[in-house]
Amino acid sequence: MDVITLAHGSGGKLTHQLIDGIFQQYFDNEILGQKNDSALLPEVNGKIAVTTDSFVINPIFFNGGDIGKISVCGTVNDLAMSGAKPLYLTVGFIIEEGLAIEDLRKIVKSIAKTAKEAGVKIVTGDTKVVEQGNADKIYINTTGIGVVTRDIYIGGEMAEPGDKVIINGTLGDHGASIMAQRGDLDFDFSTESDCCLLNNLIEDILNTSNNVKVLRDPTRGGLATTLNEIASQSQVAIELEEEQIPIKAEVRSLCEILGVDPLYLANEGKVIVIVSEEDVEKVLEVMRKNPMGEDAQIIGTIVDSNDSNVYLKTGLGGTRILNMLAGELLPRIC
Amino acid sequence: MDVITLAHGSGGKLTHQLIDGIFQQYFDNEILGQKNDSALLPEVNGKIAVTTDSFVINPIFFNGGDIGKISVCGTVNDLAMSGAKPLYLTVGFIIEEGLAIEDLRKIVKSIAKTAKEAGVKIVTGDTKVVEQGNADKIYINTTGIGVVTRDIYIGGEMAEPGDKVIINGTLGDHGASIMAQRGDLDFDFSTESDCCLLNNLIEDILNTSNNVKVLRDPTRGGLATTLNEIASQSQVAIELEEEQIPIKAEVRSLCEILGVDPLYLANEGKVIVIVSEEDVEKVLEVMRKNPMGEDAQIIGTIVDSNDSNVYLKTGLGGTRILNMLAGELLPRIC
Amino acid sequence: MCVAVPVEVIEVSDSEATVDFGGVKKQVNILLVPDVEVGDYVLLHSGCAMQKLDKEEAEKTLELFRELAEHE
Amino acid sequence: MCVAVPVEVIEVSDSEATVDFGGVKKQVNILLVPDVEVGDYVLLHSGCAMQKLDKEEAEKTLELFRELAEHE
Amino acid sequence: MKYLEEFRDVATVKKMLYKLKLESNKKIKIMEVCGTHTMAIFRTGIRDLLPDNIELISGPGCPVCVTPQGYIDTAIELSKREDIIITTFADMMRVPGTDSSLQKQKALGANVRMVYSPLDAVKIAQDNPDKEVVFLAIGFETTIPTIALSVKRVEELNLNNYSILQSLKTMPATMEGLVLDEEIEIDGFICPGHVSTVIGVKPYEFLAEKYGVPAVVAGFESGDIVFALYKLLKMIQDREPKIENVYSRLVKYEGNQSAINIISDIFEVTNSQWRGLGEIKGSGLKLRNEYQNIDTEIKLGISISREKKLKGCICGEVLKGKKTPLECKLFSKACTPVNPIGACMVSEEGTCAAYYKYGKK
């Protein structure tokens, strides 16, 4: 088995072998081919959107994706959330020595495939190799560049009382799936991570309504945390209907066993859409036609209040506050 | 001592405390303040240059800099190498739990200070925390965005026979300094890393000559490896004069003790300038006036040859080939 | 205290059983509920079955709920 | 074989000495060169001083070099 | 039938809620002693939906919350030793000791592992023969049998690198020692369903007999809780204090004899230290003499320091139901789930954490 060693990160011959033999091969495009210190991009017409994320996930190959796929989806989605059309990605690898070169190849292929689906080009990259015990197999940073061509502004501070909150599908799939696969818990759990590209769905939404106020993907911290961010940016409260929030039965079950709240679990293919009341139905309709929005639901309403709280109306009719995630999401066993 | 724990990377309250209490405070600017999934940049007029690098360095605070400073310099310099004016940076942190929060603050301050000096804004960021033993204190990815306003093209493929090779100062300072500080070797060595911003120097150079063909910073792999890259991109050979290559006495000494070749040591404040023969003197002159180019030297010439070799003419008059770094640069003790 | 859920026993082997809870499956220890059989429900807490669920009693309780709910 | 360099002894203490080589300083073992003093040069190899340098012989050799160089 | 959703059917429970009426306007205080009841009550919003004069107060039933600071300090000290692996339920990670927490120690490099079951800790001991694996044995009667099983397993396997650092507590003794130590102000109890699965109904009978306070053993679904409240209100109104069991699908009068047997095989009654409260007589369990080789304190020759009261924190009163977290000056200021000062803020089930999380302010 051929493995990555420190020599692959030395900047010398083996680094070039990796670049030419793997990255160049799968990411192939004329901009990446420039091989200079920076990549020069064709002129961009419109406002530029930029986002960056590092991806650290265990296991690196999981049910529903892999670290390569998620590192493209995450960044493409963040661009889409700002109403931008994703154009370019940079990719930075930090590899722990000992990673099988075949695993790296699989990851790179997955990045290339997902980037192609998203219509983005990988224009430049970087590879560092660290000693055994200084990483967990591989970490990937992607930075995305997109362009905003529409004349609308979307942002977490735009929610207004009366606006409706839509979610495009079931919550917690990614977080639950990863938790179940991490080995130590030893559960037999079949729900896949929802890791996917949302740029097409967002495109459909923005083609339908000019009254989209907020788009945001509830990743780390889950729905509850992300809505708290929005409530505080917009200085409004948000009222959710517990019964409208879609959660897969299996995810709900795992959460019951572990004593965790699915509203705090990470999602990697979900978007919170906050839209004016008059447009909510047509947005919901178009979302449900898109494969990424089949299970879309209106889950709540923006209400006037400067306590910036997120309220959950329970099935029984009670109300509770959903705070931001405090600390780490740990299984509660006792 | 307050330390980073996994909870700081959970996306919840502690993540927001880090963002608001440290990142926002030091990086403060209106774009970063948007707090949305992507940062929206003001219109950019001209060709866009993009570069990305991850920084993994031990020790994180070193003689002449720290991981924060180097992560700004490295990326700003890569933009400058393409003739671009650096404008924006993204910053992605991967932090090993247990890092002292005070150390993080120092690093962030250093990033902010260096970015200010470089005239770049940090427009978006990301923080992940990994378990003890899954990183080496902290890794930083920076992605840089710049704009090319001049109507010239600079690239590794542009070197032509007759062009001259200039270096802006002594080689190997960074690599030697880091090697000496790594603890296990236990040398008393005073040369500092040359880690610094080169964008001003490049600006001076480009203001002086329209005949700059290649700019490249000889980082990992050192002068020898970087010149090999250029020789192969431009399909030329390069002839260096050993006696013209500036190397500090102390660096040379450390290399003798360890049996390593200083031409393969990393530099973090050096630039290889390849310029037409007629402009070489005026470029050299302007470089020497800049504090980052005081020790600039003409070290070689581009020669016609499609063997793409780098030749070194020794003081005695012999010639040897400088290959790319093969494998890792290891001390030769025996 | 103590997070615990009723799970269905779908396989029994010696001191362990495979249980199902809404699709999630897991091996659990059944030393505390010796007479357990496939099809039984048991209460699962920290990897061990704590008690067998009495299906008749469950029905009775639900009946009591309904009575109270519909009462007058 | 064996990377080794002549270094100047700048401090002696028991079985160790601090040596200087063009500004680089290091603690080295001097058990193999028992009579070493500050100001002496020794050959350093893998952390140990291997031999004391004979300054007079060095001068003589250089003189031989010069003789050959200038010869005829 | 999944024996879960059926007991939380919204239409039915809503109707049941309407039946929770008291004839008088007298203020009624009902304590749920179990943290999981506390969570369920907040999560379902039941507290909002009760008549104004019914107040639910939260008792001492979160085992993480009541674990003494000295215990955490001892665990932290042990975690610093290279030859020790600390194994623990995840919730213990954030519990603050005097200067640190296990989470912070882990961040600093200590070998601390979260397990789902004490049996997983035994596996870790098997896989790491050169390390001493210490399980942080906290909990009430639901958890104690699984810890007892781990002790049995270790004996069978002849493992000599597993031990437990004990802070085990028993519920009825706790209720008597902690809650009923003075003039009783509580009108009724919801007894912990899962503890009762093990111990049965009988151990609560002293509540009615000795203190004249009614109690209901209940499950954790909204229907279970509302039905228990209904039963309690009826007994209070009728002044007929008894112990009722509305969790009969899982709780038998006599409990689970196998579980009771294994507990008494391995453990015996002892006094126990309580976070911020000091020692309460007869409220704990400890390994019998023949299992001293599995007692971390004896095996490693250490001892957990005695508990002192924490400054500013009114955990003790909160646990007794005498004060609410809102009466604590530190609540949601110095003391938050991110930086918990007292025990009640530590676990999500802790009374203060539950108040914070569900925005009871």
Added chain:
Amino acid sequence: MKYLEEFRDVATVKKMLYKLKLESNKKIKIMEVCGTHTMAIFRTGIRDLLPDNIELISGPGCPVCVTPQGYIDTAIELSKREDIIITTFADMMRVPGTDSSLQKQKALGANVRMVYSPLDAVKIAQDNPDKEVVFLAIGFETTIPTIALSVKRVEELNLNNYSILQSLKTMPATMEGLVLDEEIEIDGFICPGHVSTVIGVKPYEFLAEKYGVPAVVAGFESGDIVFALYKLLKMIQDREPKIENVYSRLVKYEGNQSAINIISDIFEVTNSQWRGLGEIKGSGLKLRNEYQNIDTEIKLGISISREKKLKGCICGEVLKGKKTPLECKLFSKACTPVNPIGACMVSEEGTCAAYYKYGKK
């Protein structure tokens, strides 16, 4: 005076180079047995500057190069053990065993540490009392005294977790066994300066006496090498084979008695395995009987397998100076510094690596 730069003064050395003329056109072969000489010759470009009929060939003097594959395989096997830390000079990391290298094992998680000195390996042993620290003891007489010092140190400290995996070689015996094993084709030797620092000049006298081949003990600066060549050419021309010492600033006729003593206190002569060549009589050293507790093979009850010839690789001939790397079919194709097949490509000092690096093609 730094006793370094002065000996490489360009103006002087250039003039000295002009004096390297031979009266006849006869091809002269001179071997530098030492890898550091090889490197210095390439680095300064001296080879280019010699008269055409003087050929410099590189001998067996890189200790990493000549370390047998079986030795590496053994080190790799040991590195897989959790209870062992392998300590080694950095150059050994890339040396290929049959299927792997220490570098790759380290990438896969083995505890392999690079040290600057065997004394640093002893420190590692002190700091890791629960691990066996194995030092890969390779080298010629320059390195052997420092290894001997580590053995002494270990005895003084009473450490029982340090041992050395031996593949130590002695230079004069090697020259006789390896290079002079048949009709001699070499006209003169440059003897290794640093080895000579330890052993002195006397041990080379057999070269002149027995084989009629002149030799010069030389330092590593360009002046030293050119001057040595001058001396050799003169002796060859004059047909007066002797052993001269032009490194008298560091090499005494009798060597370093302290170093010689410590070597013979601790080691005794043995046969030695050579990479790709098999065993050569009397060319090695091994620990004396009283130090067997420090011999990794004896201590751990293992033994290094005997060496077999590598397929395709002509290292053996290259080491003997009978062929150049250019005559090897694998050179710079299958065999490169990134992926070295034979020993001579491994270390930067290896003849093949030096040919590759300095573009001798």
